[in-house]
Amino acid sequence: MRNIAKIAARSVGLRRTHVAAARMFFERQGLATFPPSRPRNVGRILCYHSIDEPHTGVNDVRAKRFREQIELALDTGHRFVPAQHIASQGGSRDELAITFDDGCKSVLTRAAKILKEYRVPWTLFVVTNWSSHRESWMRDRFIDWAGIESLMKDGVEIGSHTRTHPDFGQIDPERMADELEGSRRDFEKKLGFAPSSFAIPLGQSMNWTAPAAAAARKAGYKFIYAQSERKRPEGTIARTFVTRFDNRRIFLALLSGAYDNWEEWV
Numbered sequence: 001m002r003n004i005a006k007i008a009a010r011s012v013g014l015r016r017t018h019v020a021a022a023r024m025f026f027e028r029q030g031l032a033t034f035p036p037s038r039p040r041n042v043g044r045i046l047c048y049h050s051i052d053e054p055h056t057g058v059n060d061v062r063a064k065r066f067r068e069q070i071e072l073a074l075d076t077g078h079r080f081v082p083a084q085h086i087a088s089q090g091g092s093r094d095e096l097a098i099t100f101d102d103g104c105k106s107v108l109t110r111a112a113k114i115l116k117e118y119r120v121p122w123t124l125f126v127v128t129n130w131s132s133h134r135e136s137w138m139r140d141r142f143i144d145w146a147g148i149e150s151l152m153k154d155g156v157e158i159g160s161h162t163r164t165h166p167d168f169g170q171i172d173p174e175r176m177a178d179e180l181e182g183s184r185r186d187f188e189k190k191l192g193f194a195p196s197s198f199a200i201p202l203g204q205s206m207n208w209t210a211p212a213a214a215a216a217r218k219a220g221y222k223f224i225y226a227q228s229e230r231k232r233p234e235g236t237i238a239r240t241f242v243t244r245f246d247n248r249r250i251f252l253a254l255l256s257g258a259y260d261n262w263e264e265w266v
């Protein structure tokens with residue numbers, strides 16, 4: 001009986017995921033039809049997750065499409081700059097930055113090569129327990145510390161994405177401190193430095209609170225990145241989430257701000 005309940009719960013979960021993904025697909029199609037008429041005058045930081053890893057769902061972008069997006073950005077007069085440049089100075093409307101969250105393996109094996117080819121500076125936000133392969137399933141999914149070090153030596157900026165990727169809207173202050181300060185200690189131990197950049201797990205307004213923001217400052221983070229544009233927690237840096245649905249038409253709409261008022265799942 002217990003097993004049947006478990007299977008039923010899992011299939012409901014699965015169905016909800018499909019419903020949410022379908023909703024995202026239609027939202028993105030619809031909003032692409034009406035891009036904003038007033039262009040913004042600051043740079044844009046793009047947020048990616050994985051390349052050719054379909055198991056990450058809506059977060060995954062195909063390699064062919066990723067390359068096409070870089071070319072579309074360049075063809076439409078954009079240039080790529082480090083995320084910190086936009087984070088600290090705002091940047092200009094033709095400036096774009098690329099970031100990757102989670103430390104998925106494909107970022108090392110696929111994205112890094114493409115980004116190097118186009119000489120794009122970029123940032124990787126690492127979940128320290130995942131990259132330490134604390135559990136055996138993590139070994140196949142996430143870049144290890146040697147891989148992260150090789151990216152760092154190649155000029156990639158490395159930032160923190162916590163220790164275990166919790167939802168800060170749901171955890172107590174003690175756990176917040178461990179995720180924020182503890183991950184900085186992990187970086188110090190593994191790579192000899194503590195990052196000043198941090199990306200909020202899940203990154204929507206409901207996933208970040210005033211106590212979390214205070215704890216992040218106390219831990220020593222200077223740049224705190226959200227995963228949405230206008231609807232984001234106060235004091236965070238905007239990023240535009242690129243999804244698996246973002247074909248040429250949607251990506252061009254995204255660059256002109258069609259999703260700047262959009263927030264995932266809300």
Ligand SMILES: [Zn+2]
Pocket residue numbers: 101102161165200201202
């Ligand atoms: Zn994440």
